[in-house]
Amino acid sequence: MTRPAKDFFAPLAVGAPAPLREIPARPSRAIHFFDPGNEKMAAKVPDMVGTVDVLLGNLEDAVKAENKEKSRQGLVDIGKSTDFGPTQFWTRINSLDSPWVLDDLTTLVPEIGDKLDVIMVPKVQGAEDIHYVDRLLAQLEARAGLTKPLQVHAILETARGVANIEEICAASPRMQGLSLGPADLAADRRMKTTRVGGGHPGYLVRQDPARDDLGVPQYDAQRTTYQQDLWHYTIARMVDACAMHGIYPYYGPFGDIKDTVACEDQFRNAFLLGCVGAWSLHPVQITIANKVFSPSVEDVAHARRVIAAMGDGTGAVMIDGKMEDDASVKQCRVMVALADALAAIDPELKEQYDRIEVADV
Ligand SMILES: CC(=O)SCCNC(=O)CCNC(=O)[C@H](O)C(C)(C)COP(=O)(O)OP(=O)(O)OC[C@H]1O[C@@H](n2cnc3c(N)ncnc32)[C@H](O)[C@@H]1OP(=O)(O)O
Ligand SMILES: CC(=O)C(=O)O
Ligand SMILES: [Mg+2]
Numbered sequence: 130m131t132r133p134a135k136d137f138f139a140p141l142a143v144g145a146p147a148p149l150r151e152i153p154a155r156p157s158r159a160i161h162f163f164d165p166g167n168e169k170m171a172a173k174v175p176d177m178v179g180t181v182d183v184l185l186g187n188l189e190d191a192v193k194a195e196n197k198e199k200s201r202q203g204l205v206d207i208g209k210s211t212d213f214g215p216t217q218f219w220t221r222i223n224s225l226d227s228p229w230v231l232d233d234l235t236t237l238v239p240e241i242g243d244k245l246d247v248i249m250v251p252k253v254q255g256a257e258d259i260h261y262v263d264r265l266l267a268q269l270e271a272r273a274g275l276t277k278p279l280q281v282h283a284i285l286e287t288a289r290g291v292a293n294i295e296e297i298c299a300a301s302p303r304m305q306g307l308s309l310g311p312a313d314l315a316a317d318r319r320m321k322t323t324r325v326g327g328g329h330p331g332y333l334v335r336q337d338p339a340r341d342d343l344g345v346p347q348y349d350a351q352r353t354t355y356q357q358d359l360w361h362y363t364i365a366r367m368v369d370a371c372a373m374h375g376i377y378p379y380y381g382p383f384g385d386i387k388d389t390v391a392c393e394d395q396f397r398n399a400f401l402l403g404c405v406g407a408w409s410l411h412p413v414q415i416t417i418a419n420k421v422f423s424p425s426v427e428d429v430a431h432a433r434r435v436i437a438a439m440g441d442g443t444g445a446v447m448i449d450g451k452m453e454d455d456a457s458v459k460q461c462r463v464m465v466a467l468a469d470a471l472a473a474i475d476p477e478l479k480e481q482y483d484r485i486e487v488a489d490v
């Protein structure tokens with residue numbers, strides 16, 4: 130059961146910071162994963178500040194069991210020694226049923242709670258998981274004297290989590306967003322793919338057979354197939370739940386690091402459906418996400434033209450042979466708001482958007 134409205138924004142521990150009333154819409158095109166216990170990766174982190182919207186120190190899967198403490202300590206060291214400037218600093222803690230998570234939280238909050246923006250919680254099954262983290266964070270924040278509440282991000286990677294998606298989003302004012310966890314989710318659902326995200330050549334639809342002059346189907350004739358997106362349903366569900374609760378949806382990992390083309394396609398599908406970003410597992414994927422999750426200059430120019438032509442935002446106009454009205458101007462405002470937010474942190478994009486504005490609006 131969720132808390133009554135009058136208690137929803139009350140701190141859950143005496144002395145804990147007041148919960149946020151609204152989750153800030155900070156650009157987060159790429160959530161870049163690194164293992165803080167891997168010296169080579171960790172050494173690269175300070176130079177990545179400013180080149181990526183989110184740097185995430187991962188403590189969960191992909192960190193070997195024997196290295197859990199080392200990675201946790203590495204994260205504390207990085208958090209203390211790095212000035213993150215405009216880049217957000219997140220962590221993914223171990224799962225709530227693991228032997229490591231309690232030490233993760235009781236170490237990270239007092240040591241670097243003032244530096245961390247968001248705590249990503251894996252394998253969230255329902256509101257009860259968020260309630261547990263919510264109360265514990267409040268107690269730890271109060272003890273550490275933090276003035277800013279930590280936000281919580283849940284990975285959607287179990288069938289139960291997907292079934293409980295709305296209650297997860299609504300469980301706490303800390304909820305910042307959701308990511309798709311395609312690997313664990315595939316295993317939990319008993320899907321028959323061994324890929325980490327992305328499509329599958331077997332998941333397709335086939336063109337109807339051609340017919341001969343008598344109308345008899347030619348089943349053996351060449352027929353085009355169209356590969357489909359295995360993740361469409363889950364992403365769409367995630368986008369609706371997040372939009373309804375004022376929080377943010379993200380595509381998760383794309384494991385085929387070398388297939389930059391398919392990664393870009395998968396990220397773009399997520400962008401078009403409403404996701405604000407995706408995970409990057411390797412530096413090469415930061416470039417892809419930054420490109421895909423930034424509106425194109427053409428889209429921004431068109432959106433600005435529509436907004437200018439629509440005046441007070443009511444009625445209908447024709448632009449380049451197409452009808453624009455009260456609804457489409459809202460779509461255009463979404464595009465321009467994102468472009469403005471990105472231009473504020475990305476000088477290269479700002480220059481591109483400014484140039485188009487002068488020439489084409
Ligand atoms: C299903 C899930 O839960 S997904 C989330 C969990 N998984 C992860 O977090 C995986 C993170 N990424 C990685 O571990 C690595 O990128 C791997 C294992 C996939 C590939 O690593 P490598 O084989 O070393 O890749 P590659 O040789 O191309 O690396 C090139 C350089 O980039 C560095 N690098 C690779 N990945 C990263 C990263 N995520 N962050 C920073 N630097 C990185 C490497 O250390 C290497 O550095 P060097 O040039 O100084 O030697
Ligand atoms: C993202 C993640 O944790 C998964 O796909 O399982
Ligand atoms: Mg997982």
